[in-house]
Amino acid sequence: xxxxxxxxxxYVAASIRSQMQYRASFIMLxxxxxxxxxTEFLALWALFERFGHIAGWTLPEVALFYGLASVSFAISExxxxxxxxxxxxxxxxxxDRILLRPRSTILQIGASEVQLMRIGRFGQGLIVLLxxxxxxxxxxxxxxxLLLLWTLCCGAALFSGLFVLQAxxxxxxxxxxxxWNTLTYxxxxxxKFPLSLYEDxxxxxxxxxxxxxxxxxxxxxxxxxxxxxxxxxxxxxxxxPLGGMVFLGVALLLWQVGVRHYHxxxx
Amino acid sequence: xxxxxxLRGWRGYRAVMSARLREMLQYRxxxxxxxxxxxxxxLIHLMIYQAFYRSTATPQPMSLAETVDYIWLVQALLLLMPxxxxxxxxxxxxxxxxxxxxxxxxxxxxxxxxxxxxxxxxPMLLRFPLIYGMAALFFGLRLPASPAAAGAFVLSVxxxxxxxxxxxxxxxxxxxxxxxxxxxxxxxxxxxxxLSGSIIPLPLFPGNLQxxxxxxxxxxxxxxxxxxxxxxxxxxxxxxELALQLAxxxxxxxLGRVLLARGMRRLVVQGG
Numbered sequence: 001x002x003x004x005x006x007x008x009x010x011y012v013a014a015s016i017r018s019q020m021q022y023r024a025s026f027i028m029l030x031x032x033x034x035x036x037x038x039t040e041f042l043a044l045w046a047l048f049e050r051f052g053h054i055a056g057w058t059l060p061e062v063a064l065f066y067g068l069a070s071v072s073f074a075i076s077e078x079x080x081x082x083x084x085x086x087x088x089x090x091x092x093x094x095x096d097r098i099l100l101r102p103r104s105t106i107l108q109i110g111a112s113e114v115q116l117m118r119i120g121r122f123g124q125g126l127i128v129l130l131x132x133x134x135x136x137x138x139x140x141x142x143x144x145x146l147l148l149l150w151t152l153c154c155g156a157a158l159f160s161g162l163f164v165l166q167a168x169x170x171x172x173x174x175x176x177x178x179x180w181n182t183l184t185y186x187x188x189x190x191x192k193f194p195l196s197l198y199e200d201x202x203x204x205x206x207x208x209x210x211x212x213x214x215x216x217x218x219x220x221x222x223x224x225x226x227x228x229x230x231x232x233x234x235x236x237x238x239x240x241p242l243g244g245m246v247f248l249g250v251a252l253l254l255w256q257v258g259v260r261h262y263h264x265x266x267x
Numbered sequence: 268x269x270x271x272x273x274l275r276g277w278r279g280y281r282a283v284m285s286a287r288l289r290e291m292l293q294y295r296x297x298x299x300x301x302x303x304x305x306x307x308x309x310l311i312h313l314m315i316y317q318a319f320y321r322s323t324a325t326p327q328p329m330s331l332a333e334t335v336d337y338i339w340l341v342q343a344l345l346l347l348m349p350x351x352x353x354x355x356x357x358x359x360x361x362x363x364x365x366x367x368x369x370x371x372x373x374x375x376x377x378x379x380x381x382x383x384x385x386x387x388x389x390p391m392l393l394r395f396p397l398i399y400g401m402a403a404l405f406f407g408l409r410l411p412a413s414p415a416a417a418g419a420f421v422l423s424v425x426x427x428x429x430x431x432x433x434x435x436x437x438x439x440x441x442x443x444x445x446x447x448x449x450x451x452x453x454x455x456x457x458x459x460x461x462l463s464g465s466i467i468p469l470p471l472f473p474g475n476l477q478x479x480x481x482x483x484x485x486x487x488x489x490x491x492x493x494x495x496x497x498x499x500x501x502x503x504x505x506x507x508e509l510a511l512q513l514a515x516x517x518x519x520x521x522l523g524r525v526l527l528a529r530g531m532r533r534l535v536v537q538g539g
Contacts, residue, residue: 040466178303202314
């Protein structure tokens with residue numbers, strides 16, 4: 001385990017060093033990401049300026065959703081983005097090389113594409129989250145802070161699980177399927193607002209098929225101390241983020257099945 | 268220049284444009300997948316705006332129906348945005364193969380502009396009818412406010428197309444200074460996406476910000492044609508808006524030519 005972690009660290013360091021070769025460009029890119037996500041929040045602020053609230057939710061409340069979604073997605077991009085870029089690897093036959101190395105495929109793929117500029121999204125999400133935490137009218141007890149951190153971890157696990165599933169599908173299709181972006185990037189976009197705003201079929205999809213509600217909506221209710229119209233208990237709301245971890249677990253199992261199914265393209 | 272040489276020149280650029288167009292038409296599966304993603308995106312925004320409009324009784328500068336038209340047109344014409352630089356020109360600049368471009372008996376700026384125009388027309392032609400059709404049939408996109416508004420919309424989209432290509436060409440030329448990195452280009456794309464109205468419709472921004480937005484070229488990319496479509500901008504304002512779009516396109520084209528000439532003067536190509 002420790003050995004694996006240190007190897008992961010080396011992969012990340014190598015990746016960072018290679019990106020730092022174009023320093024000016026790197027700074028611009030990071031800045032670009034920060035500005036991109038920053039202006040997006042500015043747009044959100046403009047909407048609240050005009051409409052006041054959205055179905056009773058205030059800007060600091062929505063900012064909590066926004067921050068939770070952004071930060072957990074940024075973490076998953078940090079650890080699992082390699083899976084997002086995996087399909088071309090199958091196509092080129094490069095996965096053969098990975099299989100030859102006496103290390104876990106999960107570790108090697110996950111660390112293969114750590115993009116430092118993504119720190120922009122992380123930073124911006126964190127700023128929004130901290131702003132929301134101070135603007136909200138809640139007392140930050142230890143339990144609440146722990147719940148927040150727990151939610152972030154589980155959220156990151158859920159998004160990583162989606163990346164892994166996306167990569168796994170490439171074992172069968174060889175082509176990369178852009179449709180997966182609907183679930184990964186579309187998922188973050190969806191999670192930036194309380195799920196109760198969406199239409200019924202949409203909400204059900206992101207609750208039962210992809211357990212996005214488990215890592216955003218329910219724990220956020222507990223953090224905000226709001227009563228759930230569905231009548232779930234606080235205990236349920238605090239425990240359900242575990243669903244994100246389970247989702248990742250299932251995705252990794254499927255990945256193993258996929259690896260066994262793998263036939264090289266032979267190029 | 269005689270009429271004949273002019274004609275011959277135009278044929279060359281047209282060939283470049285149509286070759287690029289046909290090349291891009293090959294990627295049909297990618298287009299369908301991209302379309303699904305975009306319809307999904309539009310749906311999320313649709314539901315959020317519906318919730319916002321339900322939450323207020325105050326009249327807004329844009330009605331919900333106009334906003335719905337706007338967000339679907341953003342998705343259908345998303346490729347109007349100057350998203351990224353031309354990958355092949357970028358490679359040429361990095362490897363130094365750009366020197367070969369100089370050997371071609373054509374004006375370099377026009378050549379690149381034609382390439383960029385063709386490269387973006389194809390995916391747009393593929394996606395627009397599909398997304399437009401789906402949104403109009405199932406998700407509340409209305410027809411243009413009037414036949415005249417439809418005409419104004421089409422002309423304004425064409426102007427937006429020129430403007431967007433001028434911005435992209437400018438972004439591509441900027442690579443001659445930053446070489447491998449496309450940081451400047453991406454930063455421009457980011458700003459353009461907010462300032463054009465593709466994130467939220469520009470009329471929904473606070474009033475004092477509107478004044479700044481009106482001074483910039485980016486609203487000509489999306490905001491102007493989409494509001495003409497729904498009648499949010501009256502037809503009487505159309506000639507002025509179109510002239511403004513074209514003036515910006517022209518300005519950026521001239522700027523691009525000047526920068527390109529400068530870049531070429533300082534270009535040093537390694538032999539070998």
